[in-house]
Amino acid sequence: MSNMDNVITTEIFINGESRPATGGAVYDIHNPARPKEIVGHAAAANEKDVDQAVRAAHAAFPAWSELSYGERANKLREVAAKLTEDEEDVKYRSRLFTREHGKIARETLLEMTRLGDRFLQAAGYGDRVAIDEEIKGPPFDTIVTRQPAGVAALIVPWNWPLSILGAKLPQALVTGNTVVVKISEYSALAPALTLLKIAALFPTGVVNVLTGDGREIGDPLTGHPLVRRVNFTGSARVGRMVMKSAAENITPVTLELGGNDAALILEDAELNDEVFTRMYWAAFASTGQICMALKRMYVHEKRYDEVVDGFTAACERAVIGDGLLPETTMGPVNNAGQFKIVVDMINEARAKGAEVRECGSAPDEELYKGGGYFQKPALVYDADPSLSIVKDEQFGPALPIMKFKTEDEAVAAANDSEFGLCSSVWTSDAERAVRVAKRLEAGYTYLNGHGPMAQDGRGPFGGFKQSGIGRNLGYDGVLAFAEPHSISGPAGFLLG
Numbered sequence: 001m002s003n004m005d006n007v008i009t010t011e012i013f014i015n016g017e018s019r020p021a022t023g024g025a026v027y028d029i030h031n032p033a034r035p036k037e038i039v040g041h042a043a044a045a046n047e048k049d050v051d052q053a054v055r056a057a058h059a060a061f062p063a064w065s066e067l068s069y070g071e072r073a074n075k076l077r078e079v080a081a082k083l084t085e086d087e088e089d090v091k092y093r094s095r096l097f098t099r100e101h102g103k104i105a106r107e108t109l110l111e112m113t114r115l116g117d118r119f120l121q122a123a124g125y126g127d128r129v130a131i132d133e134e135i136k137g138p139p140f141d142t143i144v145t146r147q148p149a150g151v152a153a154l155i156v157p158w159n160w161p162l163s164i165l166g167a168k169l170p171q172a173l174v175t176g177n178t179v180v181v182k183i184s185e186y187s188a189l190a191p192a193l194t195l196l197k198i199a200a201l202f203p204t205g206v207v208n209v210l211t212g213d214g215r216e217i218g219d220p221l222t223g224h225p226l227v228r229r230v231n232f233t234g235s236a237r238v239g240r241m242v243m244k245s246a247a248e249n250i251t252p253v254t255l256e257l258g259g260n261d262a263a264l265i266l267e268d269a270e271l272n273d274e275v276f277t278r279m280y281w282a283a284f285a286s287t288g289q290i291c292m293a294l295k296r297m298y299v300h301e302k303r304y305d306e307v308v309d310g311f312t313a314a315c316e317r318a319v320i321g322d323g324l325l326p327e328t329t330m331g332p333v334n335n336a337g338q339f340k341i342v343v344d345m346i347n348e349a350r351a352k353g354a355e356v357r358e359c360g361s362a363p364d365e366e367l368y369k370g371g372g373y374f375q376k377p378a379l380v381y382d383a384d385p386s387l388s389i390v391k392d393e394q395f396g397p398a399l400p401i402m403k404f405k406t407e408d409e410a411v412a413a414a415n416d417s418e419f420g421l422c423s424s425v426w427t428s429d430a431e432r433a434v435r436v437a438k439r440l441e442a443g444y445t446y447l448n449g450h451g452p453m454a455q456d457g458r459g460p461f462g463g464f465k466q467s468g469i470g471r472n473l474g475y476d477g478v479l480a481f482a483e484p485h486s487i488s489g490p491a492g493f494l495l496g
Contacts, residue, residue, distance in 0.1 A: 137491025259421025
């Protein structure tokens with residue numbers, strides 16, 4: 001244990017003040033590598049705290065929204081610089097996040113440092129969104145301006161909370177909204193410390209932060225009559241609940257939900273060890289707990305054996321263990337519930353006769369078998385489409401690999417899902433890649449790559465079907481927080 005590993009208690013932030021939850025309620029957060037180890041205690045907000053946070057944001061809205069887009073953009077740039085100026089603090093929050101979440105240290109450091117980049121990106125859209133659209137008559141002159149909606153409720157999941165927050169928070173702020181952020185109860189400590197640092201840099205009430213059980217404070221937040229926008233990232237199951245709650249006040253929602261991303265490896269794909277390594281990280285970065293991770297692999301039958309051999313070899317290089325150790329490339333699954341989902345899928349595949357191979361090594365066998373939520377990357381070869389690991393999102397270190405004969409067959413299999421978040425096409429023919437991509441029911445398609453390392457954050461991100469409603473990131477992600485306002489007058493009166 002490092003002297004940085006003392007048990008801590010984090011607070012909520014309402015109306016410019018960091019404080020305990022009402023009544024001082026807290027809950028424990030455990031280390032998923034050693035579930036008996038308490039990493040810290042997070043404030044357990046209740047409905048009263050939610051109401052206070054929303055009302056604080058509502059009171060702060062007039063002054064914040066009256067600032068120019070340029071003034072708000074400059075504030076975002078200031079925050080971005082502050083987030084990484086204290087290197088020791090960044091290291092502390094990164095280490096804490098690994099201990100409470102499980103993901104490897106270099107991923108948590110990436111998450112801590114990339115948040116500022118997303119503030120800068122959103123700030124860069126300030127000048128663009130400030131420009132009114134002009135429509136000249138006759139019969140009318142019209143300008144279309146964009147105005148902030150009001151209080152935005154931003155809800156982030158446990159897997160990449162700060163990166164995902166970076167697709168919501170700066171966008172809401174640059175357009176003039178005030179916010180209440182709800183952090184997932186499964187990884188709240190380091191995200192809370194980071195958000196409290198951010199919130200303190202804004203005028204009183206502009207940014208408010210809550211931690212606690214979503215079952216207790218979720219509906220009071222998304223259903224609050226003063227909330228004018230809800231932006232949620234998480235499971236489809238909870239997304240439906242968010243929609244129902246927001247519907248009471250006809251509150252617009254943006255939902256980025258689950259994905260069961262298909263990769264199509266065509267017969268002309270370039271394949272080598274570097275490509276297989278990229279495929280490994282596409283599937284198993286963050287222990288496979290990424291919404292846009294590669295989750296179903298479809299391979300042309302002529303290349304199937306080559307892909308199985310090369311991809312399996314890449315997976316065999318995985319080192320499973322404590323995410324704080326530099327040699328570890330895969331930490332534990334974050335929580336007991338998600339761990340059970342993954343293990344049950346693997347066991348079902350075995351029970352139904354599928355060939356399953358668990359890859360990689362666990363140097364610390366005692367830790368690996370000691371009750372932590374560890375699972376080696378599990379590959380299900382020639383998986384039957386009826387298996388749950390094919391039909392459902394595993395969100396963990398397990399992947400089915402399947403053959404196809406024709407392009408039409410591959411596209412049909414990829415689209416045979418209730419989800420439509422992301423997909424990928426692997427081919428040496430750019431024209432073919434785009435043609436196939438356009439046939440896929442997905443909000444984002446990667447070419448010869450997949451997942452976060454292949455994603456251009458300037459493009460809008462979101463899904464088809466049960467993968468969500470609306471988009472985050474890019475200019476579309478900024479416009480999601482700005483209401484169009486048309487203003488018309490007689491031709492020649494407005495625009496001359």
